[in-house]
Amino acid sequence: MIRAGESVLEVSDLVVEFDGFRALDRLSFVLYADVLTVVIGPNGAGKTTFLDVITGRTRAGSGSVRFLGRDTTDLSDYRIARLGMARKFQAPSVFPDLTVRDNLRVAATPAKGLWTALRGRLAPRTRETIEHSLDITGLGPLASSPALVLSHGQRQWLEIGMALAMQPRLLLLDEPVAGMTPDEVERTAELLQEIARRRSVLVVEHDMGFVRRIAQRVCVFHQGRQLVEGSFERVSGDRRVREVYLGVETP
Numbered sequence: 001m002i003r004a005g006e007s008v009l010e011v012s013d014l015v016v017e018f019d020g021f022r023a024l025d026r027l028s029f030v031l032y033a034d035v036l037t038v039v040i041g042p043n044g045a046g047k048t049t050f051l052d053v054i055t056g057r058t059r060a061g062s063g064s065v066r067f068l069g070r071d072t073t074d075l076s077d078y079r080i081a082r083l084g085m086a087r088k089f090q091a092p093s094v095f096p097d098l099t100v101r102d103n104l105r106v107a108a109t110p111a112k113g114l115w116t117a118l119r120g121r122l123a124p125r126t127r128e129t130i131e132h133s134l135d136i137t138g139l140g141p142l143a144s145s146p147a148l149v150l151s152h153g154q155r156q157w158l159e160i161g162m163a164l165a166m167q168p169r170l171l172l173l174d175e176p177v178a179g180m181t182p183d184e185v186e187r188t189a190e191l192l193q194e195i196a197r198r199r200s201v202l203v204v205e206h207d208m209g210f211v212r213r214i215a216q217r218v219c220v221f222h223q224g225r226q227l228v229e230g231s232f233e234r235v236s237g238d239r240r241v242r243e244v245y246l247g248v249e250t251p
Contacts, residue, residue, distance in 0.1 A: 006032065006033050007030050007031065007032055007033070007066075008031050008032065008033050008067070008068060008169065008170055008200045009029070009030070009031035009054065009065070009066070009067050009170065009200075009202075010029075010030050010031075010064075010065070010066040011027060011028055011029040011030070011050075011053075011054065011063070011064070011065050011066075012028050012063055012064045012065075012066075013026045013027070013028060013062065013063040013064070014026070014027040014028075014050075014053060014060045014062075014063035014064075014065070015027075015060060015061045015062045015063055016046075016049050016053060016058060016060050016061055016224075017061055022224055023046050023049040023224055024046045024049055024050060024053070024060070024063075024224040024225075025046075025223060025224035025225050026063070026224075026225065027046065027050065027063070027221075027224055027225055027226060028226065029050070029219065029226055031170070031200060031202055032200075032217070033200055034196070034200070035200075035216045035217050036192065036193065036196040036201050036203070036214055036215060036216045036217070037201070037202050037203070037215070037216065037217045037218075037219060038202075038203045038204070038205055038211050038214065038215040038217070038218050038219070039202065039203070039204045039205075039218075039219045039220075039221060040204075040205060040206070040208075040211060040218060040219070040220055040221070040235075041220055041221035041222055041227075042222065042244060044223075045221040045222050045223065045224070046221050046223070046224040046225075047204045047221055048174070048204070049224075050221070051087065051172055051174060051204065053065065054067070054072075054080075054085075054172075055077055055080055055081075055085060055087050055172065056072070056075055056076050056077035056078075056079070056080040057077050059074070060073065067080065067083060067084075067085060067170070068083060068084065068169060070083065081166070083169075084167070084168050084169030084170060085168055085169070085170045085172065086163040086164075086166045086168035086170070086171055086172065087163070087171075087172040087173075087174070088159050088160055088163045088171070088172065088173045088174065088176065089174050093159060094147045094155055094158055094159055094162070095147060096146065096147045096148035097146055097147075097148065098118075098146065098147060099143065099144050099145060099146055099147070100134070100139050100142050100143050100144070100145055100146075100147055100150070100158055101130065101134065101143040101144065102118055103147055103158055103162055104130045104133050104134065104158075104161055104162055104165045105118060105122070105126075105130055105165075106118065106162075107161075107162035107163070107165040107166055108126050108129050108130055108133075108165040108166070109122075109126060129164075129165055129167060130165060132164070133161035133162070133164050133165045134161065136161070136164065136191065136194060136195065137157040137158065137160060137161040137164075137191065138157065138187070138191075139154065139157060139158060139161060142154070151184075152179050152180065152184075153180045153181065153184030153187070153188070156176055156177075156180065156184075156188070157187075157188070157191065160173070160176065160191065160195075164195065168199060169199055169200065170199065170200045170201075170202065171195065171199055171200070171201050171202070172202050172203075172204075173192070173201070173202070173203045173204070174204050175204060175205055175206060175207075176188055176192070176203065176205070177205070177207055177210050178206075178207075185207070185209075185210055186213075188210075189210060189213045189214050192214055193214060203215075208236075211232060212232050212236075215231075215232050216231075217229065217230065217231070218230065218231065218232050218235040220235055220238075220241050220244075222240075222244045227240055227241065227244065228240060228241060
């Protein structure tokens with residue numbers, strides 16, 4: 001049982017190279033329980049590669065990753081997912097012809113396969129998980145609608161709900177508000193803050209207004225390393241961050 005303030009994820013001296021380019025350069029990072037953490041940084045800072053490594057999609061040349069106290073450096077992506085890590089990518093990836101509820105049903109029963117998940121009987125706990133995902137995302141009124149009729153923001157919320165249906169200990173979100181309207185951004189901020197009350201959440205984001213709104217801790221990546229970390233106020237006022245990312249006008 002991970003307690004508040006203890007580490008959920010520990011990354012030590014990660015090195016990843018692609019054709020001579022060092023995407024991660026001895027990166028070290030710690031994610032703490034019950035702290036909504038946001039990673040920011042300019043393009044090419046290593047943010048996506050970082051997510052790929054900790055989820056098992058990319059192998060590091062050296063260094064280590066520990067998740068919930070277990071060394072996951074060399075584990076496959078599906079084994080890491082089974083340990084309790086779920087990732088939502090930037091572009092929504094849902095089943096457009098299935099209803100919202102059926103999308104959640106497939107996510108909640110991944111080991112059964114698509115058609116078995118849709119036709120089989122649901123355990124009471126799985127049914128509760130689906131209903132919780134509908135409730136927390138606000139998609140309950142659209143539960144019987146096909147996903148293809150959802151707005152862009154609603155599709156993003158559905159995919160967040162699908163990740164939650166997997167009952168993760170750690171939820172990873174890659175630019176969750178990209179392309180959203182201001183109202184959708186505000187709703188997403190409320191949603192993530194609610195989710196973070198029950199599980200660890202790590203967000204990669206560029207929208208600094210959104211980062212200010214949600215982040216309890218901000219980590220800035222630059223050239224494959226962690227440049228600085230702390231509160232939004234501390235990070236946004238740091239001279240090094242202003243030079244490499246925020247520019248002359250701090251939000």
